[in-house]
Amino acid sequence: MRPSLASLFFFLCLPLLIAIAVFTTHFQTNIAAFVIAGDNAEEILLASEIQSGTLSRRYILSVDAGEGKQVSAVFIQRWLSQLKSISGVVDVWATDEKRGALSALASLYAQHGAQLYSRTPEQALPEILTESALIERAAGLRQALLSPQAQMIKKIVVQDPLLLSLNGFKSIANQFKTQNNTTPQYANFILETKMSGMDVPEQIQIQEQINTTFTAQKELSQQSYQLDMTGIPLFAAATQSMMETDIKFVSIISAVALTLLFLFIFRSFRVMFWVFSLLMTVMAVAVIITNFIFGSVHGMTIAIGSTLIGVCIDYPIHVLVHAQGMELEQRLTRIKKIFPSLLMGALTTLIGYVALGLSGYPGFQQVAVYTGTGIIVSLLLTRYLFPKLMTAGAKVVAPFRFIAFWPVFCQRYRWGLISAVLVLSVAGIVQLDRLQWMQDLQQLTPELDYLKVQDKKIRERLVSMEPGRFVLVSGDSLEATLQRAEQVYLRLDKVKQEGGLEDYFGLYPWVLSQQQQLKNQRTLLSALTQKQRDFWRNALQKQGLSVQRLGELDYTQSEILTVQQVLQSPVAKLLSNQLVLSDQQNLLIIWLTAHQPEALQAALVDMPHVHYFSQRDMLNRMAVDYQQRAQVTLLAGLALIAFLLWLRYKSVLLTLQTLSPAFLAALLILALWAWTGEAISFLHLVGFLLAVAICVDYGIFYQENRSGHLVLTYQAMAASMLTSALVFGCLIFAQTSMLQTLAKVVSCGVVLGFLLCPVLIRPKSD
Amino acid sequence: MIKKIAVVFLLSLPAMGFAQESIESVMARMKPDIAVKIAYQETRYMGLFDDEWHGSGYLYAEIPDVMLKQQLQPEVEMMAAQGSQLTYSKPATQTFHQLQIDESNPMMASLAAFKGMMTGNLVYLRQLYDLKFASSELSWTLEMLAKDHEPEEEPIKIIMQGLSEQAANKMSVILPDGDRSSYELSQPQQGLLIKTKLVVLLQSLKGQ
Numbered sequence: 001m002r003p004s005l006a007s008l009f010f011f012l013c014l015p016l017l018i019a020i021a022v023f024t025t026h027f028q029t030n031i032a033a034f035v036i037a038g039d040n041a042e043e044i045l046l047a048s049e050i051q052s053g054t055l056s057r058r059y060i061l062s063v064d065a066g067e068g069k070q071v072s073a074v075f076i077q078r079w080l081s082q083l084k085s086i087s088g089v090v091d092v093w094a095t096d097e098k099r100g101a102l103s104a105l106a107s108l109y110a111q112h113g114a115q116l117y118s119r120t121p122e123q124a125l126p127e128i129l130t131e132s133a134l135i136e137r138a139a140g141l142r143q144a145l146l147s148p149q150a151q152m153i154k155k156i157v158v159q160d161p162l163l164l165s166l167n168g169f170k171s172i173a174n175q176f177k178t179q180n181n182t183t184p185q186y187a188n189f190i191l192e193t194k195m196s197g198m199d200v201p202e203q204i205q206i207q208e209q210i211n212t213t214f215t216a217q218k219e220l221s222q223q224s225y226q227l228d229m230t231g232i233p234l235f236a237a238a239t240q241s242m243m244e245t246d247i248k249f250v251s252i253i254s255a256v257a258l259t260l261l262f263l264f265i266f267r268s269f270r271v272m273f274w275v276f277s278l279l280m281t282v283m284a285v286a287v288i289i290t291n292f293i294f295g296s297v298h299g300m301t302i303a304i305g306s307t308l309i310g311v312c313i314d315y316p317i318h319v320l321v322h323a324q325g326m327e328l329e330q331r332l333t334r335i336k337k338i339f340p341s342l343l344m345g346a347l348t349t350l351i352g353y354v355a356l357g358l359s360g361y362p363g364f365q366q367v368a369v370y371t372g373t374g375i376i377v378s379l380l381l382t383r384y385l386f387p388k389l390m391t392a393g394a395k396v397v398a399p400f401r402f403i404a405f406w407p408v409f410c411q412r413y414r415w416g417l418i419s420a421v422l423v424l425s426v427a428g429i430v431q432l433d434r435l436q437w438m439q440d441l442q443q444l445t446p447e448l449d450y451l452k453v454q455d456k457k458i459r460e461r462l463v464s465m466e467p468g469r470f471v472l473v474s475g476d477s478l479e480a481t482l483q484r485a486e487q488v489y490l491r492l493d494k495v496k497q498e499g500g501l502e503d504y505f506g507l508y509p510w511v512l513s514q515q516q517q518l519k520n521q522r523t524l525l526s527a528l529t530q531k532q533r534d535f536w537r538n539a540l541q542k543q544g545l546s547v548q549r550l551g552e553l554d555y556t557q558s559e560i561l562t563v564q565q566v567l568q569s570p571v572a573k574l575l576s577n578q579l580v581l582s583d584q585q586n587l588l589i590i591w592l593t594a595h596q597p598e599a600l601q602a603a604l605v606d607m608p609h610v611h612y613f614s615q616r617d618m619l620n621r622m623a624v625d626y627q628q629r630a631q632v633t634l635l636a637g638l639a640l641i642a643f644l645l646w647l648r649y650k651s652v653l654l655t656l657q658t659l660s661p662a663f664l665a666a667l668l669i670l671a672l673w674a675w676t677g678e679a680i681s682f683l684h685l686v687g688f689l690l691a692v693a694i695c696v697d698y699g700i701f702y703q704e705n706r707s708g709h710l711v712l713t714y715q716a717m718a719a720s721m722l723t724s725a726l727v728f729g730c731l732i733f734a735q736t737s738m739l740q741t742l743a744k745v746v747s748c749g750v751v752l753g754f755l756l757c758p759v760l761i762r763p764k765s766d
Numbered sequence: 767m768i769k770k771i772a773v774v775f776l777l778s779l780p781a782m783g784f785a786q787e788s789i790e791s792v793m794a795r796m797k798p799d800i801a802v803k804i805a806y807q808e809t810r811y812m813g814l815f816d817d818e819w820h821g822s823g824y825l826y827a828e829i830p831d832v833m834l835k836q837q838l839q840p841e842v843e844m845m846a847a848q849g850s851q852l853t854y855s856k857p858a859t860q861t862f863h864q865l866q867i868d869e870s871n872p873m874m875a876s877l878a879a880f881k882g883m884m885t886g887n888l889v890y891l892r893q894l895y896d897l898k899f900a901s902s903e904l905s906w907t908l909e910m911l912a913k914d915h916e917p918e919e920e921p922i923k924i925i926m927q928g929l930s931e932q933a934a935n936k937m938s939v940i941l942p943d944g945d946r947s948s949y950e951l952s953q954p955q956q957g958l959l960i961k962t963k964l965v966v967l968l969q970s971l972k973g974q
Contacts, residue, residue, distance in 0.1 A: 073850045073866055145814060148845070148854055148863070148874065154814065154943065544816050 352693025691749025797886025
């Protein structure tokens with residue numbers, strides 16, 4: 001039989017469609033963007049900064065010389081120069097490097113001594129300007145001018161004779177000391193790249209070159225050092241590699257499995273070719289539409305959406321089972337007859353995915369659009385194009401023995417089986433109390449645990465800062481943010497005094513608000529009377545220092561130090577991970593060392609735009625939030641499906657009967673989780689919703705039996721069930737545990753739903 | 767007449783030979799067999815001080831690359847350079863630093879220059895400085911201009927001087943801002959005892 005014009009056109013357009021999908025789509029793999037959503041503007045800005053800002057562009061490199069040994073300075077010097085020459089690397093510096101900061105003291109801070117000497121000038125000045133304090137200061141100045149730091153001090157002192165600009169740095173001198181009191185066994189560096197940490201291909205290249213240069217240098221110097229690395233780019237690269245492997249592996253496995261299944265059921269390569277072409281079209285269109293709406297398509301969307309095959313394949317399968325071997329006219333009539341069931345099934349499945357999209361998880365909105373598009377396109381192609389692709393020469397396959405046996409068996413022993421199912425259901429309901437909810441969202445990605453352990457190990461070698469807990473200060477202007485931060489420092493000082501906090505790292509002494517700088521200067525000038533000036537001159541004279549050059553205390557210079565100036569100086573790299581600046585909002589991060597969270601929260605509770613932020617707590621709060629949203633979404637989805645069925649059947653009994661296999665399958669799955677003690681997350685509920693949406697289709701097909709041939713209908717359902725179970729089941733081989741969860745839930749759900757249909761539903765007679 | 771000139775010329779040849787100092791010969795003379803100790807008197811002229819500052823102590827060196835400056839007056843202070851690492855200690859102010867040698871720091875620059883001279887390490891000096899050597903019958907002078915310096919500043923200049931066929935007896939360090947330090951060097955001593963003393967001082971420095 002000659003192929004129709006429609007089928008020719010279809011097969012010609014298919015390669016074009018696939019090419020458009022592949023070459024015009026922007027693929028994304030940032031798993032955080034898929035799962036994490038901030039509830040407020042600050043969390044969203046922070047999440048964005050973590051994904052693409054300074055924090056995301058840095059690595060921490062730690063060289064371990066071995067116990068009792070020290071990393072050679074020559075090795076470090078040579079290796080650092082090689083690292084700096086790697087394309088894409090902006091800078092590399094030792095975590096304890098102060099050279100840039102010291103040069104900034106003379107070039108930038110010396111002229112702002114009058115503005116930056118203290119956060120509390122009223123308390124500081126009486127201690128600086130007494131006669132004895134000035135004598136001590138002059139003696140200290142003399143010592144400093146005779147020390148190895150003389151050159152730096154000379155540059156500062158001619159601008160700031162009282163060395164007020166160094167006053168604020170006294171407080172962080174101890175912090176520096178503690179920070180740098182690490183064992184010489186380790187040499188730690190920060191490497192900053194030009195591109196975002198999420199730019200995985202470029203970052204992988206940089207990671208390879210870091211390792212290559214290290215190995216080469218190690219061999220050259222005949223050392224046995226070990227290199228450990230951590231940073232957001234490493235996590236991003238590991239996640240992408242994992243997802244790419246998953247997508248490739250799962251796609252290949254499910255394609256092979258589906259092929260074999262198809263051949264087993266339909267015994268025809270031609271049939272397989274028709275159906276797979278249809279599916280390729282469905283997926284290409286889904287990718288194009290999703291990319292059009294969102295600007296990109298996430299890897300997880302493709303991975304989860306590839307399960308779409310298991311759903312969309314149902315429609316052509318039903319058509320094949322009911323209409324293969326018929327002439328075109330007969331085919332079209334038969335398809336027209338069964339189409340309402342397919343449409344109803346598609347609608348209920350769509351409700352499941354749309355509910356997912358409305359749940360608020362950023363990534364699942366994409367999945368909803370992707371799968372929703374796929375279902376609609378598949379349905380339309382099945383109705384209007386697929387009949388023209390089929391030929392009359394297809395084989396008619398006899399139903400399997402089980403397909404013929406099981407419905408008959410269920411009818412014969414219906415009440416017995418229903419009683420057994422009821423007993424199981426009651427037992428299941430009783431178990432539901434034992435359901436455990438996942439409390440820690442970090443458990444969603446156990447496959448990244450090795451990186452988390454390494455990250456912790458490296459950070460323990462650096463400073464005692466807790467990277468996941470800090471105080472977040474926000475403001476719409478930078479000045480407001482800095483002023484708020486200054487209030488926070490006062491509260492933190494108090495908590496420190498009370499023992500609730502070991503130490504913190506704010507932006508002082510590097511920068512203060514304009515308001516504070518002007519206040520500092522005003523207070524200084526009014527306190528610097530002639531008496532103080534005479535004390536100073538006498539002190540200089542006693543120390544043999546030049547009164548002519550150091551005796552004039554002119555602190556009237558009016559320009560304040562701005563944040564922009566600081567960010568353009570060598571100090572920038574010390575502060576850039578504490579400031580997130582945008583047009584709408586500015587964030588300032590105050591790092592914390594060991595502390596009592598309750599003490600900090602209590603101290604900051606009444607301060608607007610100030611939050612004690614704990615990444616772990618945020619994730620756990622999100623876990624609870626997602627769980628609640630998932631529960632609401634599930635219930636709303638089920639209610640809508642029930643309403644839709646009631647609208648169709650106009651009978652509560654029929655509606656319940658149609659829904660019963662899906663509901664009971666769901667109940668038994670929940671009971672199994674409760675009994676095994678598996679901690680369930682919102683992902684389990686998502687899979688749950690998908691399984692229910694698919695099982696409802698089986699209920700509809702079995703209930704309506706529109707073809708009038710129950711065995712054929714059940715055969716079609718079996719083929720659908722096997723493909724769904726297989727495709728979702730293939731996700732069990734994925735490395736990503738999120739996909740494994742979906743595999744378990746959906747596969748078990750659809751199998752149970754399929755088996756329960758003949759038990760619970762008395763169909764329309766053959 | 768010609769005969770007289772020729773005789774005078776021939777007789778003066780040995781003298782000329784002896785007067786021909788080179789930087790290599792000076793460095794060879796400076797290089798100790800084991801370890802060397804030299805006494806020094808330091809005078810600093812600083813624009814921010816009313817008067818000169820005076821200090822004194824000893825310089826120790828051991829090949830290939832160890833150098834220690836032990837200041838005894840007016841306050842005890844020790845600075846040691848071993849390889850590229852510098853250790854500094856001043857008990858009076860309870861100061862102790864351990865860092866990489868930064869030749870752009872004048873105090874470290876003079877120490878690095880001393881280290882190079884006293885260990886006879888010409889290669890090391892050539893890495894850090896542009897060298898200009900001049901000699902006459904009675905004396906020699908080695909002028910060193912630091913290669914590494916701030917773009918807007920003059921380089922640090924170090925001038926070492928000595929009598930012909932003798933080790934250095936004077937050093938001056940001239941800074942870009944006009945401040946300078948002068949060292950009078952004397953009483954060079956060498957031997958195992960000096961080496962032992964150096965080891966003890968290094969251990970006491972690192973033990974802090």
